[in-house]
Amino acid sequence: MLRLRDDYRRAQLAIAALFCFLGFQYATWVSRLPALKSRLDLSEAELGLLLMVCGVGAAVSFPLVAALMRRLGSRLLATLSALALGLVLLGLTVAPNYPVTLVVACFDGIAVGCLNVAMNAQGAALEVKYRRTAMSRLHATFSAGSLLAALLASGVNAFTTTLSVHFGLAAVVLLLLLGLAQTGMLTDDRKAAAEAPEAAEPQAPKKRRGLTLPSRVTIWMGLAMVFGTITEGAMNDWSALYLKDVVNAAPQLAPLGIAVVSVMMVAARIFADGWRTRFGDGRIVRFGSLLAGGGLALALLAGGVVPTLLGFACVGLGVAAVTPCIYVAAARQGSDALALVAATGTTGLLAGPAVIGFIANGSSLVWGMAAVAASAAVVSLCATQIRWPALGGADDAEPAAPASAGPDGIAPPEAALREA
Incomplete structure (x- = not known):
């Protein structure tokens, strides 16, 4: 042991x-x-x-x-x-x-x-x-x-x-x-992984290798990742400006927005694996994204420096485990799904802050930040459509299929892994 x-x-x-x-x-x-x-x-x-x-x-x-x-x-x-x-x-x-x-x-x-x-x-x-x-x-x-x-x-x-x-x-x-x-x-x-399907289905015709169309579950994962990374990226890019221009915080307080989000994210990620074991990935993503969106929405309504910083803290705490959980779920669908979900996450980080900027330019930064809160809520909605793995803890999703599962089951990205 x-x-x-x-x-x-x-x-x-x-x-x-x-x-x-x-x-x-x-x-x-x-x-x-x-x-x-x-x-x-x-x-x-x-x-x-x-x-x-x-x-x-x-x-x-x-x-x-x-x-x-x-x-x-x-x-x-x-x-x-x-x-x-x-x-x-x-x-x-x-x-x-x-x-x-x-x-x-x-x-x-x-x-x-x-x-x-x-x-x-x-x-x-x-x-x-x-x-x-x-x-x-x-x-x-x-x-x-x-x-x-x-x-x-x-x-x-x-x-x-x-x-x-x-x-x-x-x-x-x-x-x-x-x-x-x-x-x-x-x-x-690789040898064991390649031979396992042949042993289970000796008469099955060989499939063409290459990219396949993403499954419905993978699409939901990609959407959750996009809106989750939009939430993360927008907070890093716009929180300081929101504090300065909308809340009228003192110049020395404006950078605290990024600091609060970052500190809460790091601290939450240190403890989030224990939460995942206890509550399950699905609940962590659903309730965490709701906390992020709801906390930020209340902060926008309340105004003021302290409520705003508390709202930003809710975002950092709520979204901290979102992307790690989605990566785990995507990896269990296979390497193609993981690559696609990772690419959508990058797209969210790249396009999200710009989209928020367009919204702010067309209306106000308050509405731009409201869009960030809405993005977090969309993550929670997407999470209800994802099949979450159960790893040693309670989860309301059906358990992941074993490594030898067929194309309709969920399998780890590396079907047979041993330590190097």
Whole structure:
């Protein structure tokens, strides 16, 4: 029993290193946007396009990611995409002009899409193998990676503003995280997975490999992910402006909006795996998104700095476990479903803040934030249509099918996993 626990902890730490890796890498280069803007003499519009190209690369990577997941498996794909993301920092350092930088940013988005799917497949597989909830804490380490990147950027800037020095040190950190990931990532037994269906149905005709149309459940998962990430992204982009322009908070209080949401999300994700075990993923998503939408709606009606911050805290607390739970459910539908849901999540993060901006421009920021509250409510509605896995805790959904389930059942993304 002790041996099993040791294996679980080693795998959990290795997969957490992947999540930390992605948060650290993205926050590292985004934190130096002012330096990139200055070095390449970019306008605000060109800088915005640079960020959009990165997001578009991640959003449109779905077909490639799905194919690579089937061909390489999550472990190898995670390793290769992590190495590619390390090269992105080098590319941004030496890119001679704006067009080349755009290409590097697009490449970064594609690699982010690959690692995002691979690491969430690893996290879902960890839960399936050991029958323990872990995904929320893994997502918390993503936020920890972003915080670590911010601290490193601040420390390096205190001594030098040279981009190559900063990105060189960051690359060392990334290599250390990738090395840690290699010590315990899970790997799929392809031979066993391939032979299982043939043994169960020897006369079944072979199916064409390739992308298939998403199932109804997958579509509901994609919708839930879109509106969930719209809620997260919009709070990060618009909370400070709402406090400043609508609530008339003092300038020093305006940044507290982002801080409150971020702190509540990290804290909730640390404890959310226990809540998932006790109450089940379905209830966590439904009631959490209702808390986020209802708390924000009440804050908009009440006005004032304190009610607004309390409403923002409800959003952070309520949505913290939404995306981890959806990733687990999508992964159990297969790698294609996971890739599609991950792509829709990126689309929500990319398009959501812009949509809120259009609404605010056409009416007011109050209505824009009301749309954020409505997005959270839509997540709760979508969650009622999703078949949630039951992992060691109470859940009102029917249990997930075993790994050998047929095309109508829910199976883990990696049908037969053993520890590396």
